[in-house]
Amino acid sequence: MTGPQATLILATALGAVGMWQLLPRAGARGKLLGAACLAVALGLWASRMPLLADWVQSGLFFILAGVTIVAAVATVTMRNPVYCAIWFGMTLLGTAGLLLLAGAEFLAVATIVVYAGAILVTFLFVLMLAQTEGRAWYDRSAWEALVSAVAGIVIVGLLSVTTSGVLLAKGDKAAERAAAKRVAAERAAAERAAAIAAEGKGDRPAAERVLAAERVLAELRKAAERAAAIAAAAEGKGDRQADDGVLAEHHVARFGAELFGRHLIAIEVAGTLLLAALVGAAAIVSQTRDGRTSGEDSP
Amino acid sequence: MNPEAALLNNYLIVGAMLFGIGMIGFLSRRNMIVMFLAAEMMLQGVSLTLVAFARFHNDYGGQMLVVFVIAVAACEAAIALALVLMLVRRSGKLDVAVWHALREADQPAFAEEEPPEEPAEPQEPSPQLTQAGLTPEIPREETEYRPRV
Numbered sequence: 478m479t480g481p482q483a484t485l486i487l488a489t490a491l492g493a494v495g496m497w498q499l500l501p502r503a504g505a506r507g508k509l510l511g512a513a514c515l516a517v518a519l520g521l522w523a524s525r526m527p528l529l530a531d532w533v534q535s536g537l538f539f540i541l542a543g544v545t546i547v548a549a550v551a552t553v554t555m556r557n558p559v560y561c562a563i564w565f566g567m568t569l570l571g572t573a574g575l576l577l578l579a580g581a582e583f584l585a586v587a588t589i590v591v592y593a594g595a596i597l598v599t600f601l602f603v604l605m606l607a608q609t610e611g612r613a614w615y616d617r618s619a620w621e622a623l624v625s626a627v628a629g630i631v632i633v634g635l636l637s638v639t640t641s642g643v644l645l646a647k648g649d650k651a652a653e654r655a656a657a658k659r660v661a662a663e664r665a666a667a668e669r670a671a672a673i674a675a676e677g678k679g680d681r682p683a684a685e686r687v688l689a690a691e692r693v694l695a696e697l698r699k700a701a702e703r704a705a706a707i708a709a710a711a712e713g714k715g716d717r718q719a720d721d722g723v724l725a726e727h728h729v730a731r732f733g734a735e736l737f738g739r740h741l742i743a744i745e746v747a748g749t750l751l752l753a754a755l756v757g758a759a760a761i762v763s764q765t766r767d768g769r770t771s772g773e774d775s776p
Numbered sequence: 777m778n779p780e781a782a783l784l785n786n787y788l789i790v791g792a793m794l795f796g797i798g799m800i801g802f803l804s805r806r807n808m809i810v811m812f813l814a815a816e817m818m819l820q821g822v823s824l825t826l827v828a829f830a831r832f833h834n835d836y837g838g839q840m841l842v843v844f845v846i847a848v849a850a851c852e853a854a855i856a857l858a859l860v861l862m863l864v865r866r867s868g869k870l871d872v873a874v875w876h877a878l879r880e881a882d883q884p885a886f887a888e889e890e891p892p893e894e895p896a897e898p899q900e901p902s903p904q905l906t907q908a909g910l911t912p913e914i915p916r917e918e919t920e921y922r923p924r925v
Contacts, residue, residue, distance in 0.1 A: 496797075500804055522793075526786045530779035538783075542790045549794055549817055553801030558809050558870070565813045572794070572820050579787060581827045584842050588823075591846050596816065596853045603857045604809055607864040615871035619804040629800035636792035644785045652778075722834035735836045736843065743840075747847040754851035758858040 481525055482638060488521035489634030496626035499554040500619045506556075515550060519543070525641060537578055545571030556616050559608075562600050569593045580724050583732050659704045666700030780832055787828030794821030807870050808860050812853070819849050868920060 491514045498511030523543075529535045548567035555561045569592045577585040619625075670693040725731055736744060794817055801814030823842045830838030860870070867874045876886035 496800055522789065526789060527782040529782055538786060545790065546793050549797045552817065553797055553805065553814055558807050561810050561813055568817060572824060575790065575824060576827055579827045579831045581839050584827060584839055587846055591850055596850060599853060599857055600809055600813065603860060607870055615806040615873065620806060622804050625800050625803035629796040632799065633792050633796035637789045640785055640788045644781050723830055723836060732836065732839065736840060740840050743844060747844055750851055751847060754854045758854040761858040762861055
């Protein structure tokens with residue numbers, strides 16, 4: 478077993494123990510032990526994540542990811558459902574920050590407006606309406622805390638092992654392939670130049686020889702440019718910022734053009750779905766206990 | 777590893793973590809509202825993954841999917857909260873275990889762990905009145921029905 482995999486397996490085991498300790502089990506909770514185990518597990522996971530392009534991006538990413546994950550853990554382990562909802566709001570803010578960092582500006586704003594502004598507030602409304610007095614027993618006893626904690630964290634462990642393995646191997650292979658291509662391009666250029674130079678030898682006029690030498694130079698320059706382009710593509714930079722991808726300057730405008738151009742029918746279907754959900758929700762809530770809708774006259 | 781692949785790797789791991797934590801919450805918590813919060817958290821994890829792939833492939837497809845995920849999440853929240861409100865009106869509790877009668881025929885019934893005895897508050901003795909007439913029979917539904925919830 479190699480080092481990185483052992484680290485991830487240790488992180489998985491510690492994370493499962495931590496989640497199990499933190500979940501409310503029959504009134505009892507190992508807060509301190511659970512938090513310590515989870516902190517160590519998150520640290521181990523973070524130690525297996527590579528750094529990003531520059532230190533600003535790396536710092537922002539790790540701070541936002543830490544806030545998001547800690548708030549998510551608090552959301553599922555808090556005993557009071559109102560605290561759960563508020564911690565979920567924190568998770569949403571962290572997620573919005575991560576979306577912004579990944580270049581999805583519109584989605585970050587939409588997450589805050591729709592999730593934190595509308596959905597979460599509705600959750601809180603229902604909580605306040607349905608809240609029973611005092612501490613409810615069912616909030617203090619989780620079902621099968623150990624089994625669900627192990628299942629969830631093992632999924633995370635497997636996914637992280639797989640992504641790291643695949644992406645690391647793929648990155649290495651891509652770099653190797655790019656290097657091989659560059660070497661091949663350089664060799665082909667050199668052969669070409671040698672051929673032209675050989676052509677230029679012999680008892681030819683000086684003017685022809687000068688022309689041949691110029692062609693050799695041009696070939697060499699072109700080969701160097703191609704090699705540089707291949708190297709840039711392998712680095713993953715290229716001229717990605719310049720073209721009209723997701724990191725383009727007018728992101729929201731391009732996003733809207735894409736949304737209402739290629740995905741117009743899907744947008745219409747989503748709008749219909751929202752209307753149907755609205756009607757359905759109103760129909761469900763307006764029923765009384767006998768199954769009559771509250772708008773009807775009583776007999 | 778080049779920076780774009782590193783970004784993709786880190787976002788995938790954070791998305792997997794959000795998904796896993798949401799799954800733990802959905803499986804183990806008994807409060808219906810907390811279960812729905814956990815389900816929304818799983819959707820957030822998937823959204824992060826999709827946006828990271830959109831960035832990696834430099835393509836808008838992933839971000840489009842996230843727009844529709846948000847729309848479907850809004851619908852789901854509206855319907856789910858209406859249903860929760862209905863169920864709470866009938867049972868007076870946010871506990872899903874109340875509805876274990878809806879299980880499959882061959883599944884065992886839910887056995888509730890008894891909550892520990894909480895120290896009861898001393899109550900004033902109620903006045904004793906002479907009983908007159910028969911005790912009216914109030915159906916159990918009627919006593920548990922909370923019209924103003």
